[in-house]
Amino acid sequence: MKHILVLIAMATLALHAVAQPKKKKVVFIIADGIPADVLEKAHVSFPEQIGRRDGYKRAFVGGERGGYSQTPTISAVGYNSLLTGVWVNKHNVWDNDIKEPNYHYPTIFRLLKKADSTKKIAVFSTWLDNRTRLVGESLPQTGNIKVDYHADGLELDTVNYPHDKQSQYIHAIDEKVTEEAEKCIREQGPDLTWLYLEYTDDMGHKYGDSPEQKEAVKYTDKQIGKIWSALQYRQQQFREDWMIVVTTDHGRDSITGKGHGGQSERERTTWIATNAKDLNHYWRDYTPAIVDIMPTIARFMDINIPRENQLETDGVPLIGKVSVALPVVRLDNNKLDIRWKSFDKDGSVKIWLARTNDFKTGGKDDYKLLAEVPAGQQSAAFGIGSYPSAFYKVVLEGTYNTVNRWIMVK
Numbered sequence: 138m139k140h141i142l143v144l145i146a147m148a149t150l151a152l153h154a155v156a157q158p159k160k161k162k163v164v165f166i167i168a169d170g171i172p173a174d175v176l177e178k179a180h181v182s183f184p185e186q187i188g189r190r191d192g193y194k195r196a197f198v199g200g201e202r203g204g205y206s207q208t209p210t211i212s213a214v215g216y217n218s219l220l221t222g223v224w225v226n227k228h229n230v231w232d233n234d235i236k237e238p239n240y241h242y243p244t245i246f247r248l249l250k251k252a253d254s255t256k257k258i259a260v261f262s263t264w265l266d267n268r269t270r271l272v273g274e275s276l277p278q279t280g281n282i283k284v285d286y287h288a289d290g291l292e293l294d295t296v297n298y299p300h301d302k303q304s305q306y307i308h309a310i311d312e313k314v315t316e317e318a319e320k321c322i323r324e325q326g327p328d329l330t331w332l333y334l335e336y337t338d339d340m341g342h343k344y345g346d347s348p349e350q351k352e353a354v355k356y357t358d359k360q361i362g363k364i365w366s367a368l369q370y371r372q373q374q375f376r377e378d379w380m381i382v383v384t385t386d387h388g389r390d391s392i393t394g395k396g397h398g399g400q401s402e403r404e405r406t407t408w409i410a411t412n413a414k415d416l417n418h419y420w421r422d423y424t425p426a427i428v429d430i431m432p433t434i435a436r437f438m439d440i441n442i443p444r445e446n447q448l449e450t451d452g453v454p455l456i457g458k459v460s461v462a463l464p465v466v467r468l469d470n471n472k473l474d475i476r477w478k479s480f481d482k483d484g485s486v487k488i489w490l491a492r493t494n495d496f497k498t499g500g501k502d503d504y505k506l507l508a509e510v511p512a513g514q515q516s517a518a519f520g521i522g523s524y525p526s527a528f529y530k531v532v533l534e535g536t537y538n539t540v541n542r543w544i545m546v547k
């Protein structure tokens with residue numbers, strides 16, 4: 138009898154396990170201004186710890202160098218590329234002043250809340266603007282999004298964090314927001330959490346490539362370690378599956394290591410460390426970009442990105458199946474020449490063309506289907522002489538993802 142009861146209990150447990158899938162939760166961390174070479178020489182443990190063997194890669198920021206999507210390698214610009222999955226030509230945050238973000242390109246936080254308003258979001262940040270202006274809490278333009286948990290704005294508290302020339306107060310704030318993030322993750326387990334750490338960039342600006350910068354990177358390593366152990370705790374205690382993505386917003390110049398903002402290789406070269414399980418060939422065989430993180434989070438959390446937003450997304454998911462990536466589009470003598478990399482040899486790709494950019498102002502673009510071709514073809518050409526315009530948007534829509542390019546006729 139006892140055995141039967143145990144068996145029944147086990148069967149019930151098994152059924153329960155099948156019926157209740159693990160809740161998918163994500164935390165992403167931006168550690169400011171750490172060039173890939175600096176990180177790789179710093180002998181820190183998180184890339185290995187989080188990334189195991191295949192979850193660490195060099196990545197890039199800055200959009201297409203010299204192209205229409207070229208994006209300054211500046212902090213807030215990079216954060217917003219991560220949040221929105223698009224480059225600066227769309228999100229319109231050109232520097233740290235954040236003058237006029239184009240909120241028509243929603244952040245991952247808004248996409249999550251729109252898909253399921255019961256999901257909880259959290260921001261822990263050494264810079265207040267990340268929540269109030271990039272995520273845009275309580276702004277009518279963001280649908281008055283509410284951030285459920287936060288700790289930030291401490292850089293404005295000069296009583297508890299008096300500003301010193303050595304920026305020790307920034308280190309202290311990084312420690313505090315990490316502690317708050319860790320506590321919140323352990324106790325509340327928000328669905329989507331952003332932790333932003335600044336001290337590494339301050340040391341870079343002050344000292345360039347230096348022992349001080351290296352020490353700052355070591356602090357970051359410890360802070361990331363605390364978040365990592367909070368995730369382990371959640372996964373042991375709850376039916377939850379956590380993905381973590383750690384990255385930086387830009388590299389630094391190669392002369393002194395103090396500056397950034399330009400398009401040099403070192404300023405554009407960043408890195409991504411993640412524990413994501415289903416990393417794909419696009420991740421493995423190419424260099425991922427900061428804009429790829431948004432669609433990766435969306436895919437992991439099963440967030441439905443509305444089609445009109447998918448048509449605008451510049452990033453490609455780093456996990457799961459992908460149809461197309463790396464589109465190249467040229468217009469020569471009214472002939473549109475389109476190339477792409479295919480990751481889905483059996484599927485097909487719909488090629489769409491629009492002459493408007495009304496999405497930018499909240500409108501809808503009128504797409505014309507040029508053709509549906511086998512994805513494995515990896516190229517197509519069309520005469521568009523009867524379709525004149527000074528501006529074109531080309532969208533390649535595959536089964537698993539969509540990529541796009543603009544053409545500005547000079």
Ligand SMILES: [Zn+2]
Nearest residue numbers: 169170212386
């Ligand atoms: Zn930065």
